Amino acid sequence: EVQLVESGGGLVQPGGSLRLSCAASGFSFSAYAMNWVRQTPRKGLEWVSYISSSSSMIYYADSVKGRFTISRDNAKNSLFLQMNSLRDEDTALYYCARRIRGRSDHWGQGTLVTVSS
């Protein structure tokens, strides 16, 4: 069974940093691209970042470019999102999801990031 478990969320002040993790199991992690998607009540679902299976291709939404860094450790079946210079508008539930072509076929349960002073 495919499982994705996010962790690392929490309360952080504006300008601060957080590192999210996603532990994958039940599939050959190194064979799949992955992405991060976030959700807020106001903006709905927003794609954040994509990383190919070998980390050779990485893309970011304009809203996080230059502040967030996606990475993965295939030996440890783990996906990461380093978030720096956090803003109020980054407050959201962050999901990791497995990517097959343009679709996300498995999602984690999400980890909540709250940016507030």
Added chain:
Amino acid sequence: DIQMTQSPSSLSASVGDRVTITCQASQDISKYLNWYQQKPGKAPKLLIYDASNLETGVPSRFSGSGSGTDFTLTISSLQPEDIATYYCQQYDNLSMCTFGQGTKLEIK
């Protein structure tokens, strides 16, 4: 950037009804359109990919159609467990994507 517009934003229907949700892209996206179902407190679940392909394990009462800029998700006979918010999502290349704003489906 490609914008996705879903309609209606909310919908109330009776059990057994045929339900249709539409999604319009701001430019031609061929068949690069997926549909997700999200129940309260849960992660989104993939229903339909590439406009009309049913994801494994999804009931056959769900179907998708369309190409270019106009797409439709249809539930042929609404069931109580279909109460959820539905999202379309386009991908204009294999990496970046955009979601619609969602359609909240309720039982009448």
